[in-house]
């Protein structure tokens with residue numbers, strides 16, 4: 001192709017037409033006619049290894065997905081600026097009226113790592129990344145108050161803390177807080193381990209992350 005569109009994408013699109021589109025054709029035609037009505041918004045990292053549609057085995061129209069560096073939700077603010085994540089939240093909650101918001105952190109998150117390494121990481125002071133991951137600062141402060149035994153894996157602890165902070169920030173949006181209060185919306189924390197495929201879901205009472213049911217089947221020793 002003249003513009004050197006990546007061949008891998010051309011090949012992948014061919015496979016999609018043969019398998020994905022054929023499989024979901026009717027569903028996609030319906031979605032095109034009647035519009036989308038996803039019940040779940042997932043906020044996930046840009047990391048290529050943590051695509052929510054893959055983790056939750058979701059087809060077209062099932063998930064409304066926002067992806068950004070380190071799966072962060074900024075607090076509600078009315079300052080000038082291009083608030084991309086907040087715009088997506090507004091659309092999902094006020095227009096689509098999703099019933100659930102899932103903030104999904106993940107293992108080996110480069111955004112969290114950049115924050116932890118502070119000025120030592122090449123992009124921690126970057127024009128955009130540095131400012132964006134500063135959203136993790138309140139999470140780091142909250143984490144510093146935790147018992148030492150929860151900090152034996154500082155990267156993991158920070159990944160969890162980032163999810164907890166994003167859940168708090170979600171409630172600073174008046175339309176989200178209102179929907180949570182009237183029971184029409186629920187917010188959830190989760191964390192995905194790329195290598196093992198384990199998904200952990202945060203218990204809203206204890207704020208601890210517990211293995212999602214189903215994982216034990218593949219986690220059990222074989223033989």
Ligand SMILES: [Zn+2]
Pocket residue numbers: 045046047069070071106108109110111112
């Ligand atoms: Zn990440």
